[in-house]
Amino acid sequence: MLNIATTTAVSKFSCPPAARAAAAFKTDADSPRHIADTLKMLNDLLAPQRRVVHTGDVIYQGGERFGTLYILNSGFFKIVNQSADGREQVVGLKFRGDWLGFDGIARGRYSCDAIAMDTGEVWAIPYATLIAACADQPSLLTLLHEAMSREIAHDRDSLMSVCTLPADARVADFLRYWAESLAHRGMRTDRFTLRMTRAEIGNYLGMTLETVSRALSKLARDKVIAFNEKGRRDVNIPDVAALSAFVQRCLAPAPTLQ
Amino acid sequence: MLNIATTTAVSKFSCPPAARAAAAFKTDADSPRHIADTLKMLNDLLAPQRRVVHTGDVIYQGGERFGTLYILNSGFFKIVNQSADGREQVVGLKFRGDWLGFDGIARGRYSCDAIAMDTGEVWAIPYATLIAACADQPSLLTLLHEAMSREIAHDRDSLMSVCTLPADARVADFLRYWAESLAHRGMRTDRFTLRMTRAEIGNYLGMTLETVSRALSKLARDKVIAFNEKGRRDVNIPDVAALSAFVQRCLAPAPTLQ
DNA sequence: CGTTCGATTGAGGAAGATCAATTAATGTGG
DNA sequence: CCACATTAATTGATCTTCCTCAATCGAACG
Known part of the structure; x- marks a missing residue:
């Protein structure tokens, strides 16, 4: 078993568990409707380029120059990280409505591979186009930030699962x-x-x-x-x-x- | 030891290692200058509210209503995630120039605790204020997105370390x-x-x-x-x-x- | 119909967890 | 400033989980 009994060591400064209602706020109240609406909005506002993919197709690869974000309209992707010494790690799974490529913004290059695990369709949205559209359409920016935030929150949950x-x-x-x-x-x-x-x-x-x-x-x-x-x-x-x-x-x- | 020998199982669809120069693109070329410039820019454009913190201070807590992002001007923070069943996990460490609170955007509530590990100073920036300022100042938006992207990329590296x-x-x-x-x-x-x-x-x-x-x-x-x-x-x-x-x-x- | 790849299952071993005892740092009140 | 209490760190001995190696079986495919 792993280090499950470390609670006391770390919780020194945090409030008693009761005070936060057992982290029940983490429950996702998002409806299926929301994802469909989001896709419709992106489609209407940005007219993204559609691309059909099949199992094994690589949408982008670590090291490649970053320029476009992708939205998954259907299908299923894995995100694979690779270290300098050749270790490979699946670091994420993507479903309909998820964005791909956020990791590329910071360095101007993608830092992972995005690989299709099934037949599906992705929508390509040039980052510059998206940013330009956000200027007129603040709700688009909200959408984008929420997606990035969700990814950060979920990555942390993954780390917690693996560690505890x-x-x-x-x-x-x-x-x-x-x-x-x-x-x-x-x-x-x-x-x-x-x-x-x-x-x-x-x-x-x-x-x-x-x-x-x-x-x-x-x-x-x-x-x-x-x-x-x-x-x-x-x-x-x-x-x-x-x-x-x-x-x-x-x-x-x-x-x-x- | 862990699952180090899984390379073959996963790399089925990826290109040969040589083709990507051993992921050397991951080296961070950012200079110390850059962080200072970023802080100066944020300070000049947003006049953030400053707050001195000491070891153990909690800047925000999981479940609290989200409204403001924080920039760490000095000191050192840990980010702690908590599961519904009470497991606690340190999921991130923050240094000067790092942002805190991105995880709150998606749900409108923070999903982690941010706890000071040393004396320091954080700058509070209401999210709404930041977004408004971004409308006039596109470089501010770039800054924000780069910071979020960096966090996503780093979280993935953490997961890889733990797993491999x-x-x-x-x-x-x-x-x-x-x-x-x-x-x-x-x-x-x-x-x-x-x-x-x-x-x-x-x-x-x-x-x-x-x-x-x-x-x-x-x-x-x-x-x-x-x-x-x-x-x-x-x-x-x-x-x-x-x-x-x-x-x-x-x-x-x-x-x-x- | 054989070949290949993925999945299952078992046996043995090793990395790391757990338990426990000791020592070092930190803090507290006299 | 010192005795004492408290918390953090180290180190050892043992035990558990999970990894490794290996054999078998099933499914998919040419």
Whole structure:
């Protein structure tokens, strides 16, 4: 297990947990409608160039000159970071309505690769065009900042998962996140296809593919998920809340039977 | 060790390493001058409200209503994320010139705590004021976007460190990052004070305080760092490059002596 | 129909967590 | 300024989790 018992060491200066209502403010109240509206607005105001992509297509690559941001209209992407010494790390997953390319603004070069994991459509928006349009249309700027802010907040949640959850819980939390991302976009969440290999999931979560496989088997044994007859890549999640409960069970060390 | 050998599994679609010059584009070419200029510009254009802080002061807290961004003029902050079930995670460290509060834009509430680790001064800039000023002053908008982009890119690097480096290397990489942050701000890097306890460092890096302590002892044994006579919180780093070399040594499993 | 790639599962080992004891720094009241 | 209490850091011994290595099985594909 990881360093779960460090709460006291760090919370020296923070307020008692009760005072902040158990971080319930983190629940995302965004409706599926919102994403559709956002896409419509971007489409109407910017008439972005559309591009159909297929699995494996690379939209941009680390080191390439930055110039345009992308919006994902459909499909599914992974964002891969690469270190100078050749380590590779999946650092993000992108769904419909998500933006791609923010990392390029600071240095004028993209710092990651954006790779399609499925057939889909991305909209290309030159950064300069976007900024110009924002001058007339303040709501566009709000949109942009909210998207960047959301990405920052989510990256921090990812770091927390990797640092504080044991392997089984991390996999469960990953599935929960995926299901909620789908739900949030109005898609069915009780049955979907993982478009990543165990190796990719493991890389994203900081564990080996074998550990991912074992965790999934355990989740299936515990009836928290079920594999579709179609293959082990299709997952049934009858109850998303059961995934959260599983995470909590992993965190409670002893079954507290006294 | 962690999942270091996953390169093949993920790199299926990416170009050969040679094609991108070993990600050398990640080197930060920013000068100390740049940060001072940025601060001056913000000061001149926005006349931000200044506030002196001391160790332990909380600038904002997760759940609080968002309204203002902060710029750190001096001192040192940690950003702490808290999950609904009470886990706490240090997700970021902030130095002079860094912005605080981006995570609040998306939901209208901050999603983390910002806690001072030293005496310092922050400048408060109401978000609305900033946006209004950006209308007249496009360079201000550029500044803002670059700062957000930088934060996104750095968060991804953090995730990669946690996911791909063994504990010793992670501590070394942490010290390297700290030293470079200081160098980048024109401060001396050969000798500085860690303003965090081992528990806080461990939490940030996803390991226990004991592991941090052992890693530091090993770094000292290997002469990569030295402890100041003043106490174990003061570190001497004669050569920052030696830290990078140490990280590489941790990644090379066998000494390749054949 | 064989080849290849992905997934599963088991056995053994290693990195790091946990538990515990000791020492060093920091602070407090007399 | 000193005895004392408190917190932080170090180090060792043991144990757990997860990684590594390896074999098997299933699915997809040419």
